[in-house]
Amino acid sequence: MECKQCGNSLPENAKFCPECGAPVPTDDVVEETPSAKEKVEVVEAVIEEDQTTEAEEPVQDVVEEVEETKEETITQEEPVESEEEKAQAEEWYYVRESQSAGPFTLEQMIERIRDAQIKEETLVWKAGMADWQKLKDTELKEYLPTPDVKPEGDQWYFVDANNKQNGPYTVEQMKGLIQAHQIYGNTFVWKTGMADWKRLKDTELASYVMPEAPKQESAHQTFTKKPIYISERSIGLSIVLSIVTCSVYSYYWLYTLARDINECCRAQNKSGPGEPGIVVLLSLITCGLYGIYFYWKAGKVLSELEFDNGYRVSDNSIIMLVLPFLGLGIISMAICQSTLNDICRYGNE
Structure with a gap:
């Protein structure tokens, strides 16, 4: 389209000429109006935009609520995960018979330490440790039992008349035992070292x-203990010979027992259980009844013997009395012979 005044080309929908300023007749202006279809599309677009805006607002609110709930859930779950990780980090393992045992909680490990199931040299491990370590080199060492504090001074032991070890005793306690005449110069003693x-x-x-x-010598009698001269006898051989000879040897054995017991009593100026020959004779006449009495008497007499080195003989008289009634008279003879053998070994030391 051109200007009617100057002939200059006019832009579309111009109302004035940009060169001469002459007004452009309205008839010459072509107004493009939207068609009915376009108007409908515009209206639908506006309506749809409004509906979308209205719908997005509650959706946005729901999304925000979901996000807030998620953040709260994560915040609540964080401590739980932390405790689980901490619990796993406190689970202990240890080596038992060349195999790994576990997992155990700290309390369970402490209980096993107290029960001596695991010791300071036991290899242990938990999460976070580079390798297995000895228990004494880990934090568990504080639960190890405190070693007993050894008392100061030497610790002494001694063997009593029944060949039983006693102790430990301090030097002061040993001194008290010596003064109480419970141990003597010939008593066997030992200490560390x-x-x-x-x-x-x-x-x-x-x-x-x-x-x-x-x-002090008495005006009437002076008594001194004499050495006891008796010989040891094999108990096993005596039992075998008694069985093989159908108890014939047992009477000879009974004779030697009475003889040796009388020798022990004579050395200490004490009365014995009877003359050997009479003991054998009365046992034969009474079909062994006197022999039972002899065993009881022998046990009593032997227990009354005293020795300078502190050796004492146990009183076995009741046992030696009961065994013959059970058909075990030969065992009473064996006990009596064992006592005489001990006197032979220790009585004169």
Whole structure:
């Protein structure tokens, strides 16, 4: 389209000429109006936009609520996961018989330490440790039992008359036992550092041994203990010979028992159970009844013997009395012979 005044080309829908400024007749302006279809599309677009806007608002609210709930859930779950991880980190394992045992909680490990199921040299491991370590090198060492504190001074032991070990005792306690005449110079003693047992009189405790007061001679009689001269006898061989000879040898054995017991009593100026020949004869006449009495009497007499080295004989008289009634008279003879053998070994030391 051109300007009617200057002939200049006019832009579409121009109302004035840009060159001369002359107005452009309205008839010459072509107004493009939207068609009915376009108007309908515009209206539908506006309506759809409004509906979308209205729908997006509640959806956005729901999304925001979901996000807030998710954040709260995550916040609540974080401590739980942390506790589980911590619990796993506190699970312990240890080596038992070359195999891994576990997992165990700290309380279970402490209980096993107290029960001595695991010790300071046991290999242990838990999450976070690079390798297995000895228990004493880990935090568990504080639960190890405290070692017993050894008392100061030497700890002494001694063997009593029944060949039973006693102790430990301090030097002061040993001194008290010496003064109470419970241990003597010939008593075997031992302490840490000694290669073997020694007689008390050969150790540093010898200075505590009370010297014996000189015996005052009585105007009527002077008594001194004499050495006991008896010989040991094989108990097993005596039993075998008694069985093989149908108890004939047992009467000879009974004779030697009475003889040796009388020798022990004579050495200490005490009365014995009877003459050997009479003991055998009365046993034969009474069909063994007197022999039962002899066993009881022998046990009593032997238990009353005294020895300077502290050796004591146990009283087996009741046992030796009961066994013959059970058909085990030969066992009573064996007990009696065992006592005599011990006297032979220790009584004269």
